Amino acid sequence: MTSLSSESYKGARDWYPEDMRVRNYIFRTWRRIVKSYGYEAYDAPLLEPIEVYAAKSGQELVNEQTYQFVDRGERRVAIRPEMTPSVSRMIAARRQEIAYPARWYNIGQYMRYERPQRGREREFWQLNCDIFGMDGALPEAEIISMGYDLMKAFGAADDMFAIRINNRQVINFMMAHYLGLDTIQAQLMIKLFDRKGKIASDAFRDQAIDIFGQEAAPTGLQKIAQLLAAKTMADLPETIRDSEAVKEIQELFTHLERAGVKNAVFDITLMRGLDYYTGTVFEFFDTHPENNRALFGGGRYDGLVSLFGADPVSAVGFAPGLTMTQLFLETHGLLPTFFSTTDIYMIVVGDSLRGAAKLAKEFRTEGVNVELDFTGRKIDKQLKTAVKKAIPYIMFIGDEELASETYPLKDTTTSNEQKLSFERVVSTVKDRRRKKTSEEDEFDVSDLA
Numbered sequence: 001m002t003s004l005s006s007e008s009y010k011g012a013r014d015w016y017p018e019d020m021r022v023r024n025y026i027f028r029t030w031r032r033i034v035k036s037y038g039y040e041a042y043d044a045p046l047l048e049p050i051e052v053y054a055a056k057s058g059q060e061l062v063n064e065q066t067y068q069f070v071d072r073g074e075r076r077v078a079i080r081p082e083m084t085p086s087v088s089r090m091i092a093a094r095r096q097e098i099a100y101p102a103r104w105y106n107i108g109q110y111m112r113y114e115r116p117q118r119g120r121e122r123e124f125w126q127l128n129c130d131i132f133g134m135d136g137a138l139p140e141a142e143i144i145s146m147g148y149d150l151m152k153a154f155g156a157a158d159d160m161f162a163i164r165i166n167n168r169q170v171i172n173f174m175m176a177h178y179l180g181l182d183t184i185q186a187q188l189m190i191k192l193f194d195r196k197g198k199i200a201s202d203a204f205r206d207q208a209i210d211i212f213g214q215e216a217a218p219t220g221l222q223k224i225a226q227l228l229a230a231k232t233m234a235d236l237p238e239t240i241r242d243s244e245a246v247k248e249i250q251e252l253f254t255h256l257e258r259a260g261v262k263n264a265v266f267d268i269t270l271m272r273g274l275d276y277y278t279g280t281v282f283e284f285f286d287t288h289p290e291n292n293r294a295l296f297g298g299g300r301y302d303g304l305v306s307l308f309g310a311d312p313v314s315a316v317g318f319a320p321g322l323t324m325t326q327l328f329l330e331t332h333g334l335l336p337t338f339f340s341t342t343d344i345y346m347i348v349v350g351d352s353l354r355g356a357a358k359l360a361k362e363f364r365t366e367g368v369n370v371e372l373d374f375t376g377r378k379i380d381k382q383l384k385t386a387v388k389k390a391i392p393y394i395m396f397i398g399d400e401e402l403a404s405e406t407y408p409l410k411d412t413t414t415s416n417e418q419k420l421s422f423e424r425v426v427s428t429v430k431d432r433r434r435k436k437t438s439e440e441d442e443f444d445v446s447d448l449a
Contacts, residue, residue, distance in 0.1 A: 011114075011122025018390070021338035023125070026325050027107055030127045033150050037142065039105040039129055044086035046109070047077045052085045065112040081112045083128040084276065084301065084317060091132055091315075092308035100133030100313075119293065119324050126296075130317035132305075137248060139316045140280040140300060141255035147284055147296070147318055148261045154325070155334045161295065164267035165252065165282045168299070169245030171271060178240055179223055185211050194271035233266050252280060276301045280316070291331040296320035338390065339436065343369045343429045344409070345386035347379060349398030356397040359407075359422075366426045387412055392432065395425075 008014045015023065031041075054062045061081060062068075068078040080086060083106055091098060106128045116122060129146065131139045144163060151161055175186035188211045196204055205221065212220035223237075230236045233246055240246060249266065256264050264282075272281040279300030286295050298318025305313040329335045344363065348356045353374055360370040371391065373382045379396075386394050394410040401407050409425055410417040420428060 009123070011116040013121065013123070017340070018338070021340075022326060022335065023322060025336070025338065026322055026329075029153050030107060030150065030320070031105075033153050034105045034127070034129055034146060036149075037103065037146050039103040042087070042090065042104045042106055043108065044080070044083065044090060044106070046080055047071075048080055048086055048089075050076045050078045052089060053078060053081065061112075065114050067111050067113055079111045080108075081110055083108055083110070083126075083319070084130075084304065087128065087130055087317075088301075088304040088315070089308050091313055092305045092310035095305070095310040095313065098132070101139070102132040103130075104132070105129045119291075119327050121323055125322040126319045127321075128317065128319045129298075130315055132313050132315045134316075135314050137252040137255055137280075139314075140252050140282075141259060143298060143316050143318055144252075144256060144264065144282055145259040145261055147298075147320070148259075148263075150320065151284065154329055156328070156332065158263045160287060160332055161263065161328075162285045162287055163261065163264040163282060164270050164285055165249065165264055165280065166267055166270040166272075167245045167249050167280050168272075168277050169279060170240065170243065170249065170268075173243050173245055174227065174240055174268070178227075178237060179212075179220055180216070181211070190271050193269050196269050227268050230268055231266075236268070249280070272297060272299055276304050278302045282318075284320075286328050286331065288328075288331050291327055293324075295324045295328055340389050340391045341369060342371045342389070342391045343433070344371070344393045344395050344425075345382075345389070345391040346370055346372045346395045346397055347382045347386075348373065348376075349379070349396055349401075352398050352402060355399075355402040359397060359402070362422070363426070368426055368429050393429065 013019070050062065050066065050068050053066060062078075066078040066081050068076060070076050087104065087106070091102065107125065108128065109123065109125055111123050113122060114120065129143065131143060144165075148163065171190060172186070175181045175189055179186075179189065181189055189208070192204065192207050192211065199207075208221060208224060209217040226237055233241060233250060236246065253264060253266070270281060270283060272283070277299040279302065281297065281299035283297035284295045286293055296319060298316070300314070300316045302312060302314045304315065305311075326335075346356055346360055357372060357374075360372045363370045371389075373385070375382070383394065390412075392412055394412060396408050396410075406419045406421060407425055408417055408419050409428065418428075
């Protein structure tokens with residue numbers, strides 16, 4: 001009989017306890033920041049009808065990246081590759097009942113069939129934050145400021161990342177009125193700009209020539225060169241600089257400056273690949289040379305709710321991913337030291353198992369997490385197990401400890417040992433836990449929302 005492979009599915013990860021500690025830390029930090037802005041949790045099904053994504057996310061996503069199949073009811077469905085269409089459907093379903101502005105967040109699991117590489121997996125987790133029912137630059141400023149606060153909550157300094165901002169209205173004006181492209185050419189050029197940082201300059205030029213056509217290419221390439229040379233909005237060609245869309249971006253930068261966001265920059269090449277964006281688009285970029293890439297992004301997508309038969313609802317959102325966040329923290333040395341969610345590893349000395357089990361139950365009743373070793377192994381092996389599991393405290397329980405009701409509590413980090421009463425053990429553990437809350441938040445299914 002051939003043995004089964006122990007490898008996980010390609011593009012997916014196994015989450016061992018030490019990996020879960022990192023994941024829980026990131027999730028907890030996300031939740032803490034978004035809740036501080038008044039955002040509330042929601043969730044949606046893992047499966048959606050394929051047309052939910054076909055309508056607006058783009059054919060590349062539907063045709064090449066979705067895990068889709070026909071279910072037993074002959075319905076073609078997909079495992080969700082993103083959350084925005086689902087949350088838009090939910091808003092549309094209760095369009096008249098929801099209190100606006102609606103501030104919602106979700107931490108969810110997704111799948112896309114694409115080539116696994118550093119920072120990109122087929123199964124992934126991400127935070128989705130959206131604000132519905134507000135026009136103007138203020139909701140964009142809030143979402144971007146919240147992303148900034150997320151980065152700061154992880155310990156990031158301003159020079160570790162940059163926030164690049166553009167506007168789809170500016171892009172559309174630039175394509176039609178400045179570059180003189182028709183609708184099809186504009187779509188091709190937008191996709192080319194979106195790939196600019198991933199292809200060679202010669203390839204970019206040659207593809208741009210193909211889009212312009214040989215006759216229009218010389219003038220078109222000169223205009224693109226002017227665009228790429230613009231480092232600020234003041235550097236843009238006059239016809240673009242005087243547009244209403246540019247004024248919207250200027251207002252946004254004013255709000256961001258007032259909010260204390262100092263590392264936001266205008267980037268005329270930023271496109272954002274998804275088709276449903278209608279206004280401001282932005283991406284957070286890692287500036288470290290070993291991880292110089294987009295971390296996460298978002299933007300305004302006012303037209304998506306109306307696809308579900310409801311009146312239009314304005315919307316702005318963003319979606320940081322777990323893997324890219326972890327890579328950023330590892331690259332910049334920002335991950336803290338993590339311990340087990342178990343507080344005490346209880347080692348039984350002699351024939352005291354019955355009393356130790358009773359004591360362990362009493363600690364658990366007080367909210368202290370106790371792992372009781374009843375293997376009967378030698379004490380040195382039990383000690384090694386506690387250290388290997390990164391459990392912060394070890395407690396030895398024998399007849400003497402049970403009789404005196406004082407218990408030796410050893411800190412595995414410092415090797416300091418104290419003899420404490422039951423009440424002092426509980427308070428010591430809980431004091432430490434309060435200091436390490438962000439590292440010891442135990443994962444629960446409810447945390448996904």
